[in-house]
């Protein structure tokens with residue numbers, strides 16, 4: 001990964017995200033094939049959380065502390081142990097403990113060290129709850145969304161594992177695991193229930209899906225690795241392929257993506273923007289930061305998200321995706337054209353209306369203009 005200030009951090013982060021992807025695949029297969037949903041819970045805000053969300057947070061927290069123990073590890077992450085510690089969550093907690101230990105036992109496959117003995121419940125709860133940093137403009141903070149797009153995850157569809165490092169308020173590393181990223185970009189637009197694509201739960205080697213992408217600030221390069229698949233006795237090999245944004249700058253040929261759920265973005269506003277831009281294609285609605293991955297890989301040109309006013313975007317929903325798109329040659333700003341500010345704590349404070357990511361400056365300038373023009377005439 002070249003000589004740089006963050007070589008060790010990036011190396012550990014990429015390996016641990018590979019481990020997390022494997023964990024998620026196993027849990028997702030179980031969820032999709034099971035008739036009960038006792039490994040999925042609702043949080044106080046009615047959003048979903050699963051065994052995978054807590055388990056990934058635990059393994060990332062544990063691995064970062066163990067592997068980078070010469071530094072104090074500050075982690076800002078989505079999950080806490082509130083729901084998991086409730087008296088009626090014993091079954092869930094047992095599932096998390098088993099999932100975490102099963103995953104950590106495989107660490108040597110990824111060139112990392114397993115714990116000497118299986119972690120106990122309290123160690124795992126501690127690893128999860130230690131990710132309670134609030135970030136900010138001083139020092140180093142890891143930013144983790146253990147499962148982004150939990151709804152997609154539960155549906156057997158797209159989701160991502162997102163890990164970034166922020167130093168003095170700036171993102172310096174981003175790693176994005178996309179376990180269901182399809183081999184053919186056309187399959188991104190198919191829901192998992194579609195008859196025309198291989199089933200998401202098909203882990204055979206004939207359909208190699210999934211990747212881990214990563215980038216480091218200022219390198220001008222973004223990279224992608226295939227997931228380590230199946231039961232093959234792989235030893236870690238760091239084969240990576242460079243990714244770059246699309247060169248399409250004609251809106252008529254461009255693909256734009258947006259969140260699936262109406263609750264998370266204003267579909268009719270983005271449809272108006274798309275119309276005035278002259279986009280011809282239907283929007284690509286995909287769960288999670290896989291949308292950023294699609295821009296970085298050149299499979300789509302635009303990502304727009306306009307959350308309801310009053311909703312504050314969280315840094316873990318964007319950090320890894322933003323740096324990967326930028327280093328792959330793209331542009332990410334708020335709807336006013338200003339860079340996103342990751343230095344103000346848990347939220348993207350001061351965000352102007354929404355988030356736009358584009359494959360290049362030509363589309364970006366047009367898009368910002370189209371958002372301004374559409375804003376006044378909309379009743380957002």
Ligand SMILES: Nc1ncnc2c1ncn2[C@@H]1O[C@H](COP(=O)(O)OS(=O)(=O)O)[C@@H](OP(=O)(O)O)[C@H]1O
Pocket residue numbers: 047078145147148149150151152258259260261262263264265286287288289307308311314317
């Ligand atoms: N009301 C509202 N508005 C906007 N955004 C919200 C809202 N509520 C939640 N979230 C965050 O959206 C994250 C999921 O984004 P997606 O792009 O995957 O959404 S969608 O499922 O495709 O609709 C999701 O991330 P995860 O919780 O990690 O799945 C949330 O952080």
Ligand SMILES: [Mg+2]
Pocket residue numbers: 047048078150
């Ligand atoms: Mg969530």
Ligand SMILES: [Mg+2]
Pocket residue numbers: 145147148149316317
């Ligand atoms: Mg998220």
Ligand SMILES: [Mg+2]
Pocket residue numbers: 053078145146147148149150
């Ligand atoms: Mg999440």
